[in-house]
Amino acid sequence: MKSIEKAVSALQLLVNSGGELRVGETSRHLKVTRSSASRLLASLASGGLIEQDPATQRYRAGILAVQLAASFHRNFDLVEQAQKEMDELARTTEHTVWLGVLSGTEVVVLKTARGSQPIQFTVEPGHRLPAHAAAMGKALLAVKPDAEIRSLFAASLDPVTKQTLVSIDDLLREIAMSRLRGYAISNQELFDGVKAISVAFEDPHKGMNIAISVSYPLFALEGGSDQSVVDALLLFAHHFGSRIGDKRWTK
Amino acid sequence: MKSIEKAVSALQLLVNSGGELRVGETSRHLKVTRSSASRLLASLASGGLIEQDPATQRYRAGILAVQLAASFHRNFDLVEQAQKEMDELARTTEHTVWLGVLSGTEVVVLKTARGSQPIQFTVEPGHRLPAHAAAMGKALLAVKPDAEIRSLFAASLDPVTKQTLVSIDDLLREIAMSRLRGYAISNQELFDGVKAISVAFEDPHKGMNIAISVSYPLFALEGGSDQSVVDALLLFAHHFGSRIGDKRWTK
DNA sequence: CAACATGTTGCGTAATAAGCAACACTTTGT
DNA sequence: ACAAAGTGTTGCTTATTACGCAACATGTTG
Numbered sequence: 001m002k003s004i005e006k007a008v009s010a011l012q013l014l015v016n017s018g019g020e021l022r023v024g025e026t027s028r029h030l031k032v033t034r035s036s037a038s039r040l041l042a043s044l045a046s047g048g049l050i051e052q053d054p055a056t057q058r059y060r061a062g063i064l065a066v067q068l069a070a071s072f073h074r075n076f077d078l079v080e081q082a083q084k085e086m087d088e089l090a091r092t093t094e095h096t097v098w099l100g101v102l103s104g105t106e107v108v109v110l111k112t113a114r115g116s117q118p119i120q121f122t123v124e125p126g127h128r129l130p131a132h133a134a135a136m137g138k139a140l141l142a143v144k145p146d147a148e149i150r151s152l153f154a155a156s157l158d159p160v161t162k163q164t165l166v167s168i169d170d171l172l173r174e175i176a177m178s179r180l181r182g183y184a185i186s187n188q189e190l191f192d193g194v195k196a197i198s199v200a201f202e203d204p205h206k207g208m209n210i211a212i213s214v215s216y217p218l219f220a221l222e223g224g225s226d227q228s229v230v231d232a233l234l235l236f237a238h239h240f241g242s243r244i245g246d247k248r249w250t251k
Numbered sequence: 252m253k254s255i256e257k258a259v260s261a262l263q264l265l266v267n268s269g270g271e272l273r274v275g276e277t278s279r280h281l282k283v284t285r286s287s288a289s290r291l292l293a294s295l296a297s298g299g300l301i302e303q304d305p306a307t308q309r310y311r312a313g314i315l316a317v318q319l320a321a322s323f324h325r326n327f328d329l330v331e332q333a334q335k336e337m338d339e340l341a342r343t344t345e346h347t348v349w350l351g352v353l354s355g356t357e358v359v360v361l362k363t364a365r366g367s368q369p370i371q372f373t374v375e376p377g378h379r380l381p382a383h384a385a386a387m388g389k390a391l392l393a394v395k396p397d398a399e400i401r402s403l404f405a406a407s408l409d410p411v412t413k414q415t416l417v418s419i420d421d422l423l424r425e426i427a428m429s430r431l432r433g434y435a436i437s438n439q440e441l442f443d444g445v446k447a448i449s450v451a452f453e454d455p456h457k458g459m460n461i462a463i464s465v466s467y468p469l470f471a472l473e474g475g476s477d478q479s480v481v482d483a484l485l486l487f488a489h490h491f492g493s494r495i496g497d498k499r500w501t502k
Numbered sequence: 503c504a505a506c507a508t509g510t511t512g513c514g515t516a517a518t519a520a521g522c523a524a525c526a527c528t529t530t531g532t
Numbered sequence: 533a534c535a536a537a538g539t540g541t542t543g544c545t546t547a548t549t550a551c552g553c554a555a556c557a558t559g560t561t562g
Binding site: 288 | 511
């Protein structure tokens with residue numbers, strides 16, 4: 001069903017273009033004529049998935065998208081269940097806690113819980129982070145076999161900071177280390193001066209993976225050690241993992 | 252682009268089926284063979300708009316839907332702006348405040364603010380209400396000309412409670428009254444024992460309409476009069492409307 | 503274990519989406 | 533100020549593709 005796949009591509013483009021899309025822009029990226037792009041967007045708008053601004057003629061997300069997302073969150077009760085415990089984790093560590101899922105080579109942030117630290121790094125739910133640079137990304141990738149990871153990152157790894165791993169082999173080595181360790185680390189690979197650690201969970205019913213991460217600025221470390229944060233995260237993983245029935249954490 | 256419109260219909264069906272969709276169900280509702288429905292859903296899933304549960308084979312909303320909704324809320328800053336004032340309104344009235352938009356013959360709730368009353372009627376964001384029975388619906392319909400309203404409700408009006416208006420002519424009369432009044436009323440037409448009043452706003456930039464409503468149980472009325480709630484809502488409408496540049500409320 | 507549903511493939515034909523112009527309209531440049 | 537380029541939309545024709553029909557694989561139920 002090529003036309004539908006093209007339509008979905010247009011929606012991805014909409015997200016990547018900051019929420020607004022024009023017909024000409026769409027036609028160029030999808031390599032179709034403006035007439036086709038016009039009809040494509042009009043069709044998507046027919047059911048309210050997107051809608052056209054009457055003033056600027058630009059297209060943006062519609063109400064149906066909100067409803068779909070609502071049904072996503074309603075089904076995906078792992079997220080709801082995690083919320084309360086995330087708050088708890090944010091309180092004990094005093095740092096920022098994120099919950100995310102893997103989408104291709106990126107991590108989509110679904111929930112956040114702010115710690116009590118005055119200086120924080122926050123990300124709005126719905127935003128995306130490069131998986132190879134984020135702790136959550138590595139934790140989620142660690143579930144997959146190396147071959148799959150390698151095919152995912154066919155293109156080269158984009159450097160985000162000076163610390164970002166740009167070689168796939170380095171990434172795989174680091175992920176192997178994460179598997180042994182039980183949690184993944186991002187040491188200033190996503191933001192300078194910010195470290196993050198993360199663990200992944202699998203919902204046995206829905207067959208879906210999520211990750212929880214704690215991010216903290218380097219200067220906030222007491223005595224240069226982040227052992228207390230690691231301990232808190234592992235404690236959280238044990239509690240939450242056993243409650244949702246994740247085999248990796250039940251014992 | 253019929254196949255895309257069919258795909259959007261499938262998404263609407265997904266929302267109306269409680270967030271889960273099966274191939275057979277889809278084929279029956281869209282009146283296509285199972286093979287077509289299978290390919291259609293697979294195409295939608297290709298880009299992450301929906302995804303298939305590996306265990307049950309059922310389809311549900313995907314991550315792209317969450318991203319789309321996030322971009323919707325980012326663009327639609329009216330909602331964000333309204334949030335704080337809604338909290339204020341909920342505090343002064345002590346009742347529940349809803350914010351919604353019109354989608355066909357239904358109202359989609361986007362935000363809620365709870366009042367301090369111990370007994371409350373709450374609706375989750377993303378849910379929908381029949382426009383002809385909800386105060387928000389009438390307020391939003393009142394913006395449109397009668398002819399358009401009449402064509403919207405080609406089918407008969409579904410009765411929700413014993414008070415629900417079932418005749419289109421009655422509805423139009425009631426809406427005309429709302430225009431004179433400046434606000435719309437739903438007197439136990441949506442929930443027995445619950446009354447609601449609502450006002451609509453228009454974003455001059457985005458050309459989009461939203462409504463704010465206050466719902467309150469009849470037994471909570473002091474002295475049988477709801478004048479204080481009406482006054483609070485009109486005060487809110489004046490403040491908010493003039494701030495966003497709505498012509499109807501600037502003077 | 504049979505009878506039934508369900509979801510996913512090939513395959514040929516009929517439906518339809520894409521490109522090409524032409525149009526109205528706004529924005530930009532001189 | 534007008535020309536020139538850009539934008540989004542709409543007939544029209546052909547080439548593309550999506551549909552229904554089977555057949556198959558895999559659970560589900562009686």
